[in-house]
Amino acid sequence: MKNNMWLTGMIILSFFLFSACQKSNDIIDTPPVDEAGIPPVNDDGKTPVGSPVGAASRKTVDAKGGQLSSADGRIQVVIPAGALESAKEISIQGITSELPGGIGNAYRLLPHGEQFKKGVTVIFNYKKEDLAGTLPEFLDIAYQDNDGSWLAASNPTVDKTNRKLSISTTHFSDWGYFKSLNLTPEEATVELGGNVALKISTRFPYIDPDDVPAGQTTIKVLREPRELRADEIKKWTYTGNGILISRASQAFYTAPDEEPDTNPEAVTATINLHRKGQFMLVSNITVLAGHGVSYLHVDENFKSPVNNGNCMLYMYGSFGADPGMSKRLVKINGNVVEADLWSPGIIRCKIDREISGAIEIIANNKTVARSVLRKYTGNFLYERFQGGKTNSRSTNPLKETTEFKIVYRGFGAPCPAGVNPTFLYEQMAAFGTRADYTLGGAAAVTTPGSCPTTTSVSLNAASGTLLLNTISGSRDTRLECAVKDIVGGIEIRMQFRVIDVITGVKVQRSTCNFTSFDTPKPLDVSFEGFSNQPIILSFTEPGGLAIKSSNKIQSPNLSSDILIEAWDGTGSPSHYQTDGLMPAIFSNK
Structure with a gap:
């Protein structure tokens, strides 16, 4: 591609363990690998049980039914009328999550093993950040069986508008939710001509709920993720001026030697499901050009009277003279932040407590430096x-x-x-x-x-x-x-x-x-x-x-x-x- 082409080729060769003829366009595909059928997985999925974390919530529920939420509000249990024959104390205890790929805490629903006359609804409230590298359709709920293995309920209900994930069950156990399929890394930062290895993996023996055998209501959760087979991926897509080489669940991205017009660049993997719709996972890759930032750090003490409720980002490098308040601009992950100090060697910005990502420093409508506030x-x-x-x-x-x-x-x-x-x-x-x-x-x-x-x-x-x-x-x-x-x-x-x-x-x-x-x-x-x-x-x-x-x-x-x-x-x-x-x-x- 340019000066770094030979090195990139050698890295790609090592990464995939096969040779490929390089083309001038952006994507190089190899023929599908014959991997029909589900490969045997020597993974019993068993883990230890979790330990209690935080306070439990409790409520007595009788035959009229009722509902209860955890102390942190992440899980809710709805018990319909007639599910219980008599009044019982129901509790939700947060526990350390042993669920493979689990997000946040798991929860112990008590009494353990309680059998209900009617289905009880278990609802998890997921967050936007839980979707990093995945889609709502690939968030699943699982419980830990008596032998220590985890079983996911097939076809959970997803409410994308309210970010709720729910299933119906007739028994209590330890429950959690997890990413059953995801792309890593979901975002990355590279130098000009730099490389990123991408991979799609799953915690299921099969990725499509339609593949669950008839009459089976649960899916075994693998303790170690497996990579997707070639037939489980439709295609990898990239439209920039770098290179993308893909093979089944893996892809290898090489950044262009010049800053792209659209930055970050998107690499997309389309998953092959039997259901209607497009199921695409995206990795956003920021290409650093014209750095100018030699070092940065954050004063996280937003409680300090001097910081007045803000965190302060300090960047050191070569930025040129202050162009003036109206002509200077700093963006983090596409969001404008206030730069209250600009000198040729130091820029200070007021930032909130959680922001992170690619930094772009602009003076007189021109990008003078880039970096990344990593988290x-x-x-x-x-x-x-x-x-x-x-x-x-x-x-x-x-x-x-x-x-x-x-x-x-x-x-x-x-x-x-x-x-x-x-x-x-x-x-x-x-x-x-x-x-x-x-x-x-x-x-x-x-x-x-x-x-x-x-x-x-x-x-x-x-x-x-x-x-x-x-x-x-x-x-x-x-x-x-x-x-x-x-x-x-x-x-x-x-x-x-x-x-x-x-x-x-x-x-x-x-x-x-x-x-x-x-x-x-x-x-x-x-x-x-x-x-x-x-x-x-x-x-x-x-x-x-x-x-x-x-x-x-x-x-x-x-x-x-x-x-x-x-x-x-x-x-x-x-x-x-x-x-x-x-x-x-x-x-x-």
Whole structure:
């Protein structure tokens, strides 16, 4: 195509493991691959069960019927009249999602296994951002079966206007919704002549609900996604001046050597379904030209009196003299943002808490620089068993669980040498960063002797949510997350604690002769074992964060704060040194 043609050809050859004759037009197709029939998939789809997150919602429903929504409003259950013979308490508990490809939390509908006389409607309220890389038709609802596998209800009802996804069921279980088919990446940014590998995958053995065998009302959800076969894709489409080579579920895009007239460029995959209509997935690829931006960062502290409710974007580079308020323009993802400072080397913009995407800087109706405000999100789980290994294997272990959502906006790379980021102070995580915590369960520790002493505690689960930069006056309750740009990811240092999560806790001490209770005390949750320690997170595609080089990290062994403080110091607790000391775990969710 131009100077980079030879290199592009070599990359494409490696990517597809086959040779293709390059043409001068935009798309190169290869003959369909004979892959008729559904390939065998060695995937039982089984996963662990989720852990409670946040508060549960409860309501007593009788034969007249009723409805109940989750505490976060994401799921609603509608029980018609006659579905129940007598009054029962119905509850919805948010849980960590183990659903493959799941979006957000899953939900535990209780009582588990409850069988209804009539179909109960389960409704999920999906968000616009849930459709990244997919279509409403490819959002599906699934429940976890008793053996740990996930089964999706065939042909759910989609209300595109109100963004609702619903199914009818006659039983309760753990439920969630997910992308059954999607294109990755749904958006990307490349240099002139740069490359992007695209792929379409599904969580189903077959992609068309019409292919479900007669009488079968559920579809098995695959734990690992499979790529689409050639017969499941009609075509790939691209109309720009770069190159697109496609083969079945994969395509390889090479950007042109000059900035395209339409930027970002669109690569479209049309899915082959038996139903009427066009089912097209689009990846928007921004081609960077005439960069001019050497580094950027965001002051995310919109609570600062100086920022007056805004986040502030700082960009460093070569922008030329200020053309004046009426002749300068900055766009992010096509949206105009206010540039309140423009100098030859620094531009500052007021931005909202969530915007991200391609940046275009315009002076005198001419684009002088481009860049990208990148956004990455990761979900992580902190677990700490407070009663030792033996207690951790019980049905209701004394446990502290916090689900962290960490959001980053920035350059996506360290500040280059020679660039002086004048306004760069300590960076912090972005809006949307939060902690959902739960504390509860039971544990007991015994001091051996002729008359053993057992110290025990049993707690009803308490849950809550703490948002980023929520700091109490005493600074005892807080969630802070400092961020540093590194190669391929970020380094975070997080501080988290919530005091008085449960108050009036009475630890019980029993011997052969008597039983007593310690003075009531409040209990906290925290990030012990990792607080303010550097944790390296890598960027993953598309737009994700994950612990670098591992699925989890663990702290040194920690003792039970709840039980060790109640022990009176006599004898030696039998489990603390050999069984009671356990590390806290911080893992990818």
